[in-house]
Amino acid sequence: MESLxxxxxxxxxxxxxxxxxxxxxxxxxxLWLAIAKKFEPLLLLPIGFGGxxxxxxxxxxxxxxxxxxxxxxxxxxxxxxAAKLNCAPDVHAIKEALxxxxxxxxxxxxxxxxxxxxxxxxxxxxxKVAIGSGVAPLVIFMGVGAMTDFGPLLANPRTLLLGAAAQxxxxxxxxxxxxxxxxxxxxxxxxxxxAIGIIGGADGPTAIYLSGKLAPELLGAIxxxxxxxxxxxxxxxxxIMKALTTETERKIRMVQLRTVSKREKILFPVVxxxxxxxxxxxxxxxxxxxxxGNLMRESGVVERLSDTVQNGLINIVTIFLGLSxxxxxxxxxFLQPQTLGILLLGVIAFGIGTAAGVLMAxxxxxxxxxxxxxxxxxxxxxxxxxxxxxxxxxxLESDPQNFLLMHAMGPNVAxxxxxxxxxxxxxxxxxxx
Numbered sequence: 001m002e003s004l005x006x007x008x009x010x011x012x013x014x015x016x017x018x019x020x021x022x023x024x025x026x027x028x029x030x031l032w033l034a035i036a037k038k039f040e041p042l043l044l045l046p047i048g049f050g051g052x053x054x055x056x057x058x059x060x061x062x063x064x065x066x067x068x069x070x071x072x073x074x075x076x077x078x079x080x081x082a083a084k085l086n087c088a089p090d091v092h093a094i095k096e097a098l099x100x101x102x103x104x105x106x107x108x109x110x111x112x113x114x115x116x117x118x119x120x121x122x123x124x125x126x127x128k129v130a131i132g133s134g135v136a137p138l139v140i141f142m143g144v145g146a147m148t149d150f151g152p153l154l155a156n157p158r159t160l161l162l163g164a165a166a167q168x169x170x171x172x173x174x175x176x177x178x179x180x181x182x183x184x185x186x187x188x189x190x191x192x193x194x195a196i197g198i199i200g201g202a203d204g205p206t207a208i209y210l211s212g213k214l215a216p217e218l219l220g221a222i223x224x225x226x227x228x229x230x231x232x233x234x235x236x237x238x239x240i241m242k243a244l245t246t247e248t249e250r251k252i253r254m255v256q257l258r259t260v261s262k263r264e265k266i267l268f269p270v271v272x273x274x275x276x277x278x279x280x281x282x283x284x285x286x287x288x289x290x291x292x293g294n295l296m297r298e299s300g301v302v303e304r305l306s307d308t309v310q311n312g313l314i315n316i317v318t319i320f321l322g323l324s325x326x327x328x329x330x331x332x333x334f335l336q337p338q339t340l341g342i343l344l345l346g347v348i349a350f351g352i353g354t355a356a357g358v359l360m361a362x363x364x365x366x367x368x369x370x371x372x373x374x375x376x377x378x379x380x381x382x383x384x385x386x387x388x389x390x391x392x393x394x395x396l397e398s399d400p401q402n403f404l405l406m407h408a409m410g411p412n413v414a415x416x417x418x419x420x421x422x423x424x425x426x427x428x429x430x431x432x433x
Contacts, residue, residue, distance in 0.1 A: 019335050022331065023335070024052060027048045027054075027055065030044050033048075043322050044224075046321075046322025047325045050324070050325060051220075051329035052326075053123060054326055061123045063124055065110055066112075070095070073091065081109060085101065085105070123327035127327045130321055132216075134285070136320060137286075139289070139313065139317045141206075145294040146306050148290075148293075149409070150298075150413060151265065152413065153414055155259075155410070158372065161364065162361055162376065163412070164414065166353040166354070166356055167418040168352060169352035169354075170200040170201050170422045171197060171422070172352045173352070174193045176348060176349075187338070194215075195207075198211075198222075200381070202229070203226075205321075206423050209285075214426070216328075218338060219325065221338070223328075230386065234386070234389075234393075236351065241374075244358045250375055254373055254404070272291055280428065281424075282424040283427075286424070293309055356380070361374040361376065376411055379391045379409070382415030383412075388405055
C-alpha cells in the first residue's frame, strides 16, 4: 500500500497546480496557432513546446539549480541561502532578496545550490547559453542580414526616413508603460518599459535580445507578444493604412527604382556599421552581426558561409532560441498583471509605428516632386517581408496594376536597421541610469 501511495505521489498529476494547468493550455494554444493557423510557426512551435516542457509538474526542466532548491523546501538549505542574503529563511523572502541582489550575488547563490547537489534543467541550460549570453538573437540577426537585399533602400534613400519614423512606436510604448506605472495601474520599471517598447519594432530577435538584457522576467510574455503580433500584421495594419490615406494617395505610382551597383551593396554594410557603431557602440552587437551577414551575401566570395548562415545555422539556433523562450512560460512569471499590459501595449506599439510611417510618407510628399505612395510607410516596421507584402496588397486593392512590393522593401529593411539602433539607445541610456 505504501508503495502504491508513493507511486501516486510521484505522479505529475498529483502536483499539477492551477497556474501550471493554465500555462499548459496557453502552450497548446501557441502550438495550435503555429500548426493550424501558421502564425510564425518557426518560432511559435518551439516556444509552445518549450512551454509544455516547462510546466510539467516535478520535471523541473526550466528551473535553475537555485530554483530547484527553493522548490524542494528543505529548511536547512533555505536557512543557508537566507543567511547569505541576510533575509528570513522562507521561499518568498529569499525570492524578494534575490530580485534585489546584484548579478554577482545571484551567481554565487546559483553556485551554492549546485554545491548542494542541485542541477539546472535542460531548458534552463538552453536559456543560459542561448539568451542569457545574448548569442542566439545575434546569430539570427547574422542570418537575417545574409538574407537581406539593401538594393531597394539604396535605390531610394528617402525610405530610410520611413523606417526611422516607424520606430516612434517603440518610444511611445515606453512612455505608455511608464504612464501605466505612474497611475498605479500596472507596475513597470524603466528597464521593463524599454523592453516592452521594442515590441513596436516588430523585430523578434531584437525584442528577445533587449528583454534578456533589461527584463528577463518578462521575456516570455514579450517574445510571445512580439511574434504573435508580427503574424497578425496583415490584420492590424490595413485598417490604419486606409484610415490615414485617401483613395488618390493609395493610387500613387512611384518612379521605377534604379539599378544598384555591386560596389554600393558591398560598401553599404561596412559604412553603415562604422557610422552607427562609432556614434552608438551599444548598437554594435546587433547591427554588427546584421551587417556581417549582409557582407557575406553581397561580397560573393564566401558563398558556402553565406548559405550556411541563411539556412543551417539560423535554423539550428531558432530551435534553441524558441525552446529557451518557452522556458520562461512558467506560471509564476507569465500569469501576472504585467502580461496583460504587455499584450495591450504591444498592439498599440504596432499601430503607432504603422501610423508614423504612413504620416512620414505624406509629410515627405509635401516637399518632393517624386511622390511616395504613403502605403509603403507602414512597411517601416521591421516585420520582413510581411509588412512590405501588406503594403503591396493594399495598394493593389486600389490599383490592380500598381505593384509596390520592391518600393516597400526599402522602408522594411530600414526598419530592421532602425530597431537595432533603437535597442542600442535603450541599452545605453537605461543601463546607465
